[in-house]
Amino acid sequence: MLKLFHSPGACSMISHIALEEAGADFEPVRVMLAEGEHLKPEYLAINPHARVPALATERGTITENIAILNYIADRFKAAGSVPRDDAFEGAKCNELLGWFASTVHIAFAQVWRAARFTDDESVYPAIQQGGRQALEKHFEEIEDRCGEGWLVGDRFTAADSYALTFFRWGNRINLDMSRFPRWAALNQRLLKQQSVQRVIEHEQLGTELFRPAA
Ligand SMILES: N[C@@H](CCC(=O)N[C@@H](CS)C(=O)NCC(=O)O)C(=O)O
Incomplete structure (x- = not known):
């Protein structure tokens, strides 16, 4: 099964949304940047650049949002990633x-x-x-x-x-x-x-910061 290493509210939420939108079978794995979890040897073994996102696949790990999003596009051909029909x-x-x-x-x-x-x-x-x-x-x-x-x-x-x-x-x-x-x-x-709502709920972000501050 695919595993997405992500941190709440980080740029990894873009790949998280794309996987949800594709209906992919994947496990989200939280890497708390604020607690320095991305700097620990266990995570550096996954992404030596110490960044989220990383996507573990059956054939190895992909890092960099753009590479992950294009992989999701090729694998699932769904909305929320990169168009493949044009x-x-x-x-x-x-x-x-x-x-x-x-x-x-x-x-x-x-x-x-x-x-x-x-x-x-x-x-x-x-x-x-x-x-x-x-x-x-x-x-x-x-x-x-x-x-x-x-x-x-x-x-x-x-x-x-x-x-x-x-x-x-x-x-x-x-x-x-x-x-x-x-x-x-x-x-x-x-x-x-719905994909965006599921990610916001899963990452516990709330919706207030997606509109201008009152
Ligand atoms: N070029 C990378 C950048 C990834 C990136 O900078 N991720 C941030 C979160 S948005 C991160 O992991 N930051 C950890 C840090 O700055 O120590 C990509 O596009 O995937």
Whole structure:
């Protein structure tokens, strides 16, 4: 059986949602980042990069959300991952996932993990501030990409789940998320998906941080 190593509210929730949406037979295994469980030798044997998600399969472990999501797409051909019936939409979905993982996610790392960029603690505030500034710009672009439906074509993909995760993180670092009403509306559509509801319940996240702070 597949095993998903994940942490509540982390980017692993994107793969978690895709597995739920696919109706996959899988076991979610909690790795609490806040308690440093990802740094323990048992987990480093699963992912030496000390990150979630990781997906254990019958043939070995896959790490990196984008690789996991494309594997789920090939294996289950369901919504919530990457389109497989339209090469262009599949590429556009991977394009967004790539930008999210390589750029937007890294701006959050600047805010939360400044130590990853330098040993010089005196410049942490500048790195964090730079991350916030970058997020303001990236979040405006995400808002511009939101319309009446989904981010890619007219279907629910992992790009929507990634955006959902970022919105919650934006609230967690006290960005003013009320400036992104179309994105907030996308989240409300996502919250109606049973797969998303099951993951939120399983990860015990609550729904308040998926809308702008009151
Ligand atoms: N490039 C990786 C990044 C994964 C990642 O950064 N995961 C975070 C949670 S969102 C993590 O495990 N962080 C642990 C840490 O920063 O120590 C991917 O896309 O899967």
